[in-house]
Amino acid sequence: MATPTQSTPAATQAPVYNPKSESVTAKRIKSAIFHIVALALVVMVLYPAIWMIASSFKPNSEIGGANNALWSANFSFDNFATAMDGIGGVSTLTFFTNSLILAVGAVVGTVLSASVSAYAFARINFPGRGLFFGMMIATLLLPFHVVIIPQYIVFQQLGLVDTYVPLLIGKFLAADAFFVFLMVQFMRGLPAELDEAARIDGAGHARIFGSIMLPLMKPALISTSIFSFIWSWNDFLGPLLYLNTPEKYPLPLALRLFVDQTQSSDYGAMIAMSVLALLPVLVFFLVFQRYIVEGVSTQGLKG
Amino acid sequence: MTQSPTLSRRASSAAPQPRTSRRRGADARAGYTFLLPWLLGFIALTVGPMISSLYLSFTNYNLFDAPKWIGLDNYTTLLQDERFLQSVGVTLQYVVFGTPLKLAAALAIAMLLNSKRKGQGFYRSAFYAPSLIGASVSIAIVWKAMFGDSGPVDQGLSFFGINLGGWVGNPNMTMGMMILLTVWQFGAPMVIFLAGLKQIPADLYEAASMDGAGPVRKFINITWPMLSPVIFFNLLMETIHAFQIFASAYIISNGEGGPAGSTLFYTLYLYLRGFSDFRMGYASAMAWLLVIAVGIITLIFFKTSKSWVHYSGDSK
Numbered sequence: 117m118a119t120p121t122q123s124t125p126a127a128t129q130a131p132v133y134n135p136k137s138e139s140v141t142a143k144r145i146k147s148a149i150f151h152i153v154a155l156a157l158v159v160m161v162l163y164p165a166i167w168m169i170a171s172s173f174k175p176n177s178e179i180g181g182a183n184n185a186l187w188s189a190n191f192s193f194d195n196f197a198t199a200m201d202g203i204g205g206v207s208t209l210t211f212f213t214n215s216l217i218l219a220v221g222a223v224v225g226t227v228l229s230a231s232v233s234a235y236a237f238a239r240i241n242f243p244g245r246g247l248f249f250g251m252m253i254a255t256l257l258l259p260f261h262v263v264i265i266p267q268y269i270v271f272q273q274l275g276l277v278d279t280y281v282p283l284l285i286g287k288f289l290a291a292d293a294f295f296v297f298l299m300v301q302f303m304r305g306l307p308a309e310l311d312e313a314a315r316i317d318g319a320g321h322a323r324i325f326g327s328i329m330l331p332l333m334k335p336a337l338i339s340t341s342i343f344s345f346i347w348s349w350n351d352f353l354g355p356l357l358y359l360n361t362p363e364k365y366p367l368p369l370a371l372r373l374f375v376d377q378t379q380s381s382d383y384g385a386m387i388a389m390s391v392l393a394l395l396p397v398l399v400f401f402l403v404f405q406r407y408i409v410e411g412v413s414t415q416g417l418k419g
Numbered sequence: 420m421t422q423s424p425t426l427s428r429r430a431s432s433a434a435p436q437p438r439t440s441r442r443r444g445a446d447a448r449a450g451y452t453f454l455l456p457w458l459l460g461f462i463a464l465t466v467g468p469m470i471s472s473l474y475l476s477f478t479n480y481n482l483f484d485a486p487k488w489i490g491l492d493n494y495t496t497l498l499q500d501e502r503f504l505q506s507v508g509v510t511l512q513y514v515v516f517g518t519p520l521k522l523a524a525a526l527a528i529a530m531l532l533n534s535k536r537k538g539q540g541f542y543r544s545a546f547y548a549p550s551l552i553g554a555s556v557s558i559a560i561v562w563k564a565m566f567g568d569s570g571p572v573d574q575g576l577s578f579f580g581i582n583l584g585g586w587v588g589n590p591n592m593t594m595g596m597m598i599l600l601t602v603w604q605f606g607a608p609m610v611i612f613l614a615g616l617k618q619i620p621a622d623l624y625e626a627a628s629m630d631g632a633g634p635v636r637k638f639i640n641i642t643w644p645m646l647s648p649v650i651f652f653n654l655l656m657e658t659i660h661a662f663q664i665f666a667s668a669y670i671i672s673n674g675e676g677g678p679a680g681s682t683l684f685y686t687l688y689l690y691l692r693g694f695s696d697f698r699m700g701y702a703s704a705m706a707w708l709l710v711i712a713v714g715i716i717t718l719i720f721f722k723t724s725k726s727w728v729h730y731s732g733d734s735k
Contacts (some may be wrong), residue, residue: 119518124732147536149459150536150641151536151538152515153531153643154531154532154538154542157528157531157546158545158546161545161546161549161603162545162548162549162551164558164561164562164565165548165552166602167550167571168557168561169563171564172525172596203564210465217473228456229456229457229460230457231452232453232455232456233453233458235450235453235455236450236452236453236454236457237454238450240446240449240450240453241443241445241446241450242447242449242450242451242454243447245450248457248461250459251461252457255461255465255654257713257717258465258710258713259659259662259663259706259709259710259713260663261663261686261689261709262468262469262472262705262706262707262709262710263464263467263468263469263472264693264706265475265699265702265706266467266468266469266471266475266691266692266703267464267468267572269471269482269692269699270468270480272442279601285464286460286464288456289456289457289459289460290456290457290460291460291464292464303731312440314724320449321449321453325453339445341594342724346551350552350554350556352555352556352665352666352669352670353665353666353690356669358696367556368555368556368557368666369556371556371557371560372669372670374724375670376558376673383564385559386560386564387560387564390556390557390558390560390561390590391557393555393556393557394552394555394558397551397552397555397644398552399550401544401548406540408547408551409543409547409610410507412550412607412609412610412611413611413613413614414614
């Protein structure tokens with residue numbers, strides 16, 4: 117505080133300068149505290165992932181047990197070599213390929229079916245639209261388990277068990293209502309004048325959808341692709357129900373088989389294989405971080 | 420828009436009514452054509468199976484012999500089935516403790532991050548990452564290893580003099596481990612909270628500060644009511660989601676729900692009944708009870724929401 121005895125220039129300077137510099141240092145301290153707390157939390161939250169990656173390079177004897185150093189001096193790729201060998205004569209590369217086929221199929225099916233269906237909900241006036249839209253929203257809340265038994269029975273009778281058809285057909289029929297909803301919301305944000313102008317020019321719905329909507333929907337199509345890829349990649353229940361032959365297993369199912377067969381005796385290889393199975397998801401996340409996090413924050417998509 | 424198109428249109432068609440009705444007809448046809456994929460899926464993969472599982476729930480069916488009508492037997496047997504009652508208990512425990520804890524963590528971290536500081540994008544992504552991988556088989560395996568005998572959690576706790584041993588084999592600790600796994604995935608609701616917090620006008624807080632309100636008052640009087648629609652959305656979605664946990668429970672318990680049934684989650688028991696014992700009628704009854712339970716909970720949420728969820732403006 118400036119004292120009354122001080123000369124005028126100092127008096128004017130002091131009140132302006134001092135509080136400001138004080139608040140700047142206070143802000144810096146606050147900011148430093150924020151970053152320390154936030155970083156500590158990040159380390160804590162990411163610790164399981166860090167531990168997983170560190171352990172995958174450790175010899176078996178050093179995972180758990182007395183030696184609890186995070187990084188081992190005996191760094192090696194042995195676990196990955198074992199993991200790549202696969203299980204029961206099937207190479208891990210096969211499991212990767214299977215996962216990839218399923219995930220790419222899921223992306224193609226979901227993008228095609230969800231965008232077409234969403235166009236009907238968002239842009240065409242037809243009787244029953246409101247009712248169907250309500251039902252579509254209701255399926256968002258419906259526990260998936262109520263349909264698995266009859267679905268299984270039907271696919272079994274059609275001889276489609278142990279094929280990819282039961283796992284993919286839903287994707288081509290827009291069964292993941294989340295994506296339909298996401299696209300409807302996105303399309304509703306696009307100006308209606310676009311459609312009207314095209315209609316006056318004589319364009320039908322097919323033209324409007326193909327030439328106007330699809331190109332403008334790129335962000336929604338990208339979020340949909342990313343999420344349907346990751347969900348398919350991580351899906352466990354579907355393959356567990358429908359696939360019996362190890363040659364057809366995607367990674368999550370192969371991992372389970374691996375766990376069953378090694379019975380915790382080879383932790384290192386098990387964790388290395390877990391890392392391999394998550395690798396594409398992690399790469400996706402690093403590359404498309406912004407799309408993924410924005411998709412969650414604007415559409416309320418679950419992880 | 421200029422006048423000429425409307426004029427020429429009116430001139431070209433003497434009667435405008437047939438034209439609009441024709442357009443309406445064309446729209447209806449186009450509407451159903453575009454909706455076809457979803458409609459087919461809805462009928463063949465949702466409505467049809469729902470009706471047939473309702474029917475199956477009143478039968479004895481093992482996939483090979485014809486379903487045998489037994490009326491309400493499945494339902495009455497369920498109420499005396501100790502494993503079933505245990506699975507209900509396990510699942511409720513998980514939902515009732517896991518979901519609020521997860522949302523509390525999500526809200527706390529979202530509030531911490533809701534400032535104009537550098538690095539917010541990085542923190543947001545880092546905290547979100549577990550949500551993307553948390554439900555996978557890989558993480559379930561890692562979780563099992565981390566919470567196993569002399570795993571890092573056991574060792575970490577021993578360091579502080581807490582000797583619990585491995586959590587995986589201890590029926591009293593497995594639930595804690597499963598709840599920690601769901602709380603770990605707080606990132607998805609956190610990101611949604613963060614988006615909601617950004618919508619709250621800053622001048623509300625400024626006005627409250629002028630009136631001398633502290634952080635607690637501000638939270639109770641501004642943050643909570645303004646954020647209530649987002650809290651409601653997260654609570655509803657996370658609760659429904661929590662009822663359906665499967666993969667992690669399956670992997671952590673080797674598909675058995677052990678030890679001592681402590682991880683026998685509802686969907687895991689449903690799976691075991693339906694696809695290990697092939698008691699498909701019984702499993703269908705379980706599935707329908709789950710649908711009814713989730714429906715009732717959703718209804719309760721919506722009914723009670725009127726008293727605590729505030730929508731700004733009257734638009735919706």
